[in-house]
Amino acid sequence: MAPPQSTPPAVLACGEIRTCLLPARQALDIRSAARLLGLRAGERVLLSERPGLYARSPDTLTGVDCLLPSANGARVRAVGTVTAHAALTEGRVLQTSAHCRLPGTGPDQRRPWGEYLVRPGVVEPFGRLPHEAVARGVLGGPRQGDLDVGLVADGLLTRVLRHPLLDQRPPFRCRPTRLRWAALPAPPGEGPSLERFTLAEDELRTVHLRVPEGTSGAELAALCDDFALHDWLLTTVVRMLDGLRLGAGAAQDAATVVRTLRPAVDHLLHLWMPAARVGRELAALWDPLEERPGFTRQWQALVQRIRDQLALYAVPAAHRDVAPGP
Known part of the structure; x- marks a missing residue:
């Protein structure tokens, strides 16, 4: 041959x-x-x-x-x-x-x-x-x-x-x-x-x-896999928050808010690591996405909002659990 x-x-x-x-x-x-x-x-x-x-x-x-x-x-x-x-x-x-x-x-x-x-x-x-x-x-x-x-x-x-x-x-x-x-x-x-x-x-x-x-094609695929993973994380968490009416006069009760947001804490918030598995020569291609639209800035804002809401809705429950003073 x-x-x-x-x-x-x-x-x-x-x-x-x-x-x-x-x-x-x-x-x-x-x-x-x-x-x-x-x-x-x-x-x-x-x-x-x-x-x-x-x-x-x-x-x-x-x-x-x-x-x-x-x-x-x-x-x-x-x-x-x-x-x-x-x-x-x-x-x-x-x-x-x-x-x-x-x-x-x-x-x-x-x-x-x-x-x-x-x-x-x-x-x-x-x-x-x-x-x-x-x-x-x-x-x-x-x-x-x-x-x-x-x-x-x-x-x-x-x-x-x-x-x-x-x-x-x-x-x-x-x-x-x-x-x-x-x-x-x-x-x-x-x-x-x-x-x-x-x-x-x-x-x-x-x-x-x-x-x-x-x-190499393998390095490009690894970069784009990383883009896809973090875009999916952003998209999923944005949609978790999108259906909630938060703040004064909101229709949802505390249990609904906690039930909706808790999966983000349990399964998603610890996954954010841009370029962790991307080759050194291509890792810099994350920079434009960090500058605009600002993937990590948006992620950090979402994470803080989720934590703030969970803390806020925990306050009334904590007050109910405290016995009244003499």
Whole structure:
């Protein structure tokens, strides 16, 4: 068998992430997390206890042979594999992530399938790749029949959610989110940049990045997994507070407020650690989100508001428990 031909450098990387609350009454311990994410026999689950409990499945590969989404109508066929993994943070927040890299040019004919398998996470175009148009097409959403890495992330999520360890009794109700990202080359001599972070409809977020040549797809996926985790935390806590009418004349009683806000304290407030698992070269891409809109400022304000409300509603109960003086 002839040796596989070399692949040109990637000019586009893209991926999608699904983030949701694990449907289990209790958070999973580290051993149970390893059982949940043991997706490939004989391959170990990555486990970490610092700076928090974290488990990540081995990578899985999904073969694709399809057209690429494109904003200018170009119809480019591509063949290769999409890499996917699942991760669990503090035994409570589940994510599935799928991504791939695309080189600037590919062969005019399909290679033997074995040559694609030795390039995990690479999807090769036939001929030249109009990478700017394809990046816009990815972020805008693929049409039916186009490459859709979100379907790979969805399929992996469905697989994990069927595991018998999960009792399907989450401690509170919340919506999952989707984050779709695309990374194009940065200008020569420039570092990575976050071009745009957008909140779209139907729980969708889109991220447009530019990164130096040679940035690995795994590092980009880790960065975007981190974005997705913290965006989900913000979104979930904002919605917890959104339905409450607080203050004088509010309809809810103390028990309702405490019942609504307590899950945030029990399950979410300790999870905020931006860039804790992001490579050093890409960690600076958190800075634009901290400056504006100010992810951590908003989180800290929400946390303080929850704690203030719980303290406030505890005051009348404490007064009732104090026996009157002589």
